Amino acid sequence: xxxxxxxxxxxxxxxxxxxxxxxxxxxxxxxxxxxxxxxxxxxxxxxxxxxxxxxxxxxxxxxxxxxxxxxxxxxxxxxxxxxxxxxxxxxxxxxxxxxxxxxxxxxxxxxxxxxxxxxxxxxxxxxxxxxxxxxxxxxxxxxxxxxxxxxxxxxxxxxx
Amino acid sequence: xxxxxxxxxxxxxxxxxxxxxxxxxxxxxxxxxxxxxxxxxxxxxxxxxxxxxxxxxxxxxxxxxxxxxxxxxxxxxxxxxxxxxxxxxxxxxxxxxxxxxxxxxxxxxxxxxxxxxxxxxxxxxxxxxxxxxxxxxxxxxxxxxxxxxxxxxxxxxxxxxxxxxxxxxxxxxxxxxxxxxxxxxxxxxxxxxxxxxxxxxxxxxxxxxxxxxxxxxxxxxxxxxxxxxxxxxxxxxxxxxxxxxxxxxxxxxxxxxxxxxxxxxxxxxxxxxxxxxxxxxxxxxxxxxxxxxxxxxxxxxxxxxxxxxxxxxxxxxxxxxxxxxxxxxxxxxxxxxxxxxxxxxxxxxxxxxxxxxxxxxxxxxxxxxxxxxxxxxxxxxxxxxxxxxxxxxxxxxxxxxxxxxxxxxxxxxxxxxxxxxxxxxxxxxxxxxxxxxxxxxxxxxxxxxxxxxxxxxxxxxxxxxxxxxxxxxxxxxxxxxxxxxxxxxxxxxxxxxxxxxxxxxxxxxxxxxxxxxxxxxxxxxxxxxxxxxxxxxxxxxxxxxxxxxxxxxxxxxxxxxxxxxxxxxxxxxxxxxxxxxxxxxxxxxxxxxxxxxxxxxxxxxxxxxxxxxxxxxxxxxxxxxxxxxxxxxxxxxxxxxxxxxxxxxxxxxxxxxxxxxxxxxxxxxxxxxxxxxxxxxxxxxxxxxxxxxxxxxxxxxxxxxxxxxxxxxxxxxxxxxxxxxxxxxxxxxxxxxxxxxxxxxxxxxxxxxxxxxxxxxxxxxxxxx
Numbered sequence: 001x002x003x004x005x006x007x008x009x010x011x012x013x014x015x016x017x018x019x020x021x022x023x024x025x026x027x028x029x030x031x032x033x034x035x036x037x038x039x040x041x042x043x044x045x046x047x048x049x050x051x052x053x054x055x056x057x058x059x060x061x062x063x064x065x066x067x068x069x070x071x072x073x074x075x076x077x078x079x080x081x082x083x084x085x086x087x088x089x090x091x092x093x094x095x096x097x098x099x100x101x102x103x104x105x106x107x108x109x110x111x112x113x114x115x116x117x118x119x120x121x122x123x124x125x126x127x128x129x130x131x132x133x134x135x136x137x138x139x140x141x142x143x144x145x146x147x148x149x150x151x152x153x154x155x156x157x158x159x160x
Numbered sequence: 161x162x163x164x165x166x167x168x169x170x171x172x173x174x175x176x177x178x179x180x181x182x183x184x185x186x187x188x189x190x191x192x193x194x195x196x197x198x199x200x201x202x203x204x205x206x207x208x209x210x211x212x213x214x215x216x217x218x219x220x221x222x223x224x225x226x227x228x229x230x231x232x233x234x235x236x237x238x239x240x241x242x243x244x245x246x247x248x249x250x251x252x253x254x255x256x257x258x259x260x261x262x263x264x265x266x267x268x269x270x271x272x273x274x275x276x277x278x279x280x281x282x283x284x285x286x287x288x289x290x291x292x293x294x295x296x297x298x299x300x301x302x303x304x305x306x307x308x309x310x311x312x313x314x315x316x317x318x319x320x321x322x323x324x325x326x327x328x329x330x331x332x333x334x335x336x337x338x339x340x341x342x343x344x345x346x347x348x349x350x351x352x353x354x355x356x357x358x359x360x361x362x363x364x365x366x367x368x369x370x371x372x373x374x375x376x377x378x379x380x381x382x383x384x385x386x387x388x389x390x391x392x393x394x395x396x397x398x399x400x401x402x403x404x405x406x407x408x409x410x411x412x413x414x415x416x417x418x419x420x421x422x423x424x425x426x427x428x429x430x431x432x433x434x435x436x437x438x439x440x441x442x443x444x445x446x447x448x449x450x451x452x453x454x455x456x457x458x459x460x461x462x463x464x465x466x467x468x469x470x471x472x473x474x475x476x477x478x479x480x481x482x483x484x485x486x487x488x489x490x491x492x493x494x495x496x497x498x499x500x501x502x503x504x505x506x507x508x509x510x511x512x513x514x515x516x517x518x519x520x521x522x523x524x525x526x527x528x529x530x531x532x533x534x535x536x537x538x539x540x541x542x543x544x545x546x547x548x549x550x551x552x553x554x555x556x557x558x559x560x561x562x563x564x565x566x567x568x569x570x571x572x573x574x575x576x577x578x579x580x581x582x583x584x585x586x587x588x589x590x591x592x593x594x595x596x597x598x599x600x601x602x603x604x605x606x607x608x609x610x611x612x613x614x615x616x617x618x619x620x621x622x623x624x625x626x627x628x629x630x631x632x633x634x635x636x637x638x639x640x641x642x643x644x645x646x647x648x649x650x651x652x653x654x655x656x657x658x659x660x661x662x663x664x665x666x667x668x669x670x671x672x673x674x675x676x677x678x679x680x681x682x683x684x685x686x687x688x689x690x691x692x693x694x695x696x697x698x699x700x701x702x703x704x705x706x707x708x709x710x711x712x713x714x715x716x717x718x719x720x721x722x723x724x725x726x727x728x729x730x731x732x733x734x735x736x737x738x739x740x741x742x743x744x745x746x747x748x749x750x751x752x753x754x755x756x757x758x759x760x761x762x763x764x765x766x767x768x769x770x771x772x773x774x775x776x777x778x779x780x781x782x783x784x785x786x787x788x789x790x791x792x793x794x795x796x797x798x799x800x801x802x803x804x805x806x807x808x809x810x811x812x813x814x815x816x817x818x819x820x821x822x823x824x825x826x827x828x829x830x831x832x833x834x835x836x837x838x839x840x841x842x843x844x845x846x847x848x849x850x851x852x853x854x855x856x857x858x859x860x861x862x863x864x865x866x867x868x869x870x871x872x873x874x875x876x877x878x879x880x881x882x883x884x885x886x887x888x889x890x891x892x893x894x895x896x897x898x899x900x901x902x903x904x905x906x907x908x909x910x911x912x913x914x915x916x917x918x919x920x921x922x923x924x925x926x927x928x929x
Contacts, residue, residue: 140396144816146813
């Protein structure tokens, strides 16, 4: 597999060593298989489904489309970094549960990351803006109805 | 921002919280692809690039020479039966001599790193001699046999009444539905760990643990108890996980290397590596009297089963028996056949045979309505099945059958306001990228109704086992029913709370080691079957508990009941908390729950083959761009026969999710085949509905008529939303365009280029003798 490399990644505010890794590994693989952060999911691995969504230097990206070694120096936030701590939920995570936005749950972490990103940049989206913002996240179970309800509930709660 | 955990501990009828919800939203729920074991290897499958070829030779030496490669297996390495299959083992674990579809596994590799495994797979030299594939299902029965067992997988005839009966009005049509993929988000994946006893532990996402175990043991040449399955988190299934995928191969790799082996399919491999919904070609002829009452239905249905049998037998049975839809008709001549071809194998997907025939029978009802100038809703009401009516199989409807109610309530729903003339630019078909004129967008409305048989039938003894254990006021439920997202785990807790009055309900991890089979998570059956088993086990424990209290307090058992978490006698002489009442005791009961027996169909398709039926109606509103052929589904209204609502939020999720898959088949989803080769095995090219494609769902009514025989009165609700939604959307597009549109999905060219297309083929209703 050619030369193996060592590097560091900053994920959820913490430095992680990546040792003897193949250069071709994408960020999704490194998060899941090397750093013990399997919350980002592997549904398509070609940037179509959003299940692997993470925030990199403030931008929402598909971690399957990022060469891990190119993410050195970036601030990476994964679903594991969104709640305040163990047994805590972010307001958006809580809304997904309260509104029934979770079935099999495979797309859920990606959705949660996307919606955090949406409401951070656009605290008061219209319904169409919400649909547009999460149209890069595929869900096969819910038909999106309860997910949309969850986003709107979180939005309203933040509005106070 | 942070908030407390979701802890709604509801009983039956309430929107209780999912017990797996918190780990799922936190990214901590362990799906099968999240499995990890120290020192594990990575497995990879080598698949045929050809739909049909002879295998002249396989040379694995170059692959084995790659550093880090630990094993390469071919068919010779399968120690037991070299084939598997749910109904009959006709499918090779690893192909030998011949490959029969593109994507068929030929070899399996284990290596230290997934990339090494992929490179090893590419280094295996397989000398194929491609042959002409059989790919046309309509002529497949006359073609060269694809398999020694021939090209007819299963044929089902249903004949009743007078085959020569005629009606005043006759309408006919040839209809097609395409191959649909389940596209569950979680790709096939698993982890096999070799055991010290020569056996193996497999952590896997599946739909039925015990049927996997049975098939695997035969192929691995191991006794059942040495093949131990543990359910890993399942990222959806919809039928895709009913057949074995990698189960045998990764266990073989683990046993060969003595190390844990993990395998995760890529999305492309997932498309190639599981069965799909059978494409159907259907010829229909309906006879009706001048009032629109059905006189006779003739149907000839060909389902493309692809290279191997899978569940084709049962799909064909459903398609044949449900061919007329939820309507009363005294005379029927139906023949359905699944054929073998070199296309990808087809088997289970949500709706299982009913989706295809519903598309055809609903188009026929609309043609009849048009021919007689009767309203499409009215003609359905005139023919709607009622309790006491017979199906064309002779089976009398003895349960609830609120067909007219689902039709009436759905049709009565208010139509969405506005229209293409006033919609925002982004809400027109095609959204922001559209270029056509607003005044070339037309609105259409379509209506469709469906019937779905629930649970396994045809004489199969379907059952589920469950155990309830009560200790210190905490109930523990053990059941091998697979949670795929539908919410069985929530329901099991609700049942235990309802029956035992407890708050805390622990669910033991599902597996094959310490409980019997729960049957499959399919056929809309787990609420009834495993829900029934859990309920019966809890009731048995409650009896133990109350009998003990009666003895200890010198009162008659009949005076005691559980109310609001307390054991009380009617005079309140006894009033104890449940944990107090069972103090120091461990109460445990294991129950096998069976549904009422069914029978096989006879040669004419007659017999009481089914346990129960559920009905649904859908009304679709669409906007269609006539020039670009783009469709926007504006709204779906629905009414569904659900027996009893057990968890409102989860039920709504089933309706909305099933409708999304129906819209997918109606306007976008199709596995594109070119001479047996899959041309779109990715989410780039196989498009499923996004949040922008999915309209609001208006639930007009949930009809609650408790189903006799169902342990909680509920009917399975997962499949009906997928069935008539397809037909309703296409009916709405027909309404908007005036086109015949006999094929689902409706593609842009079917609308925009309609005048240039060929006219529909002549009808051939001849059935085989």
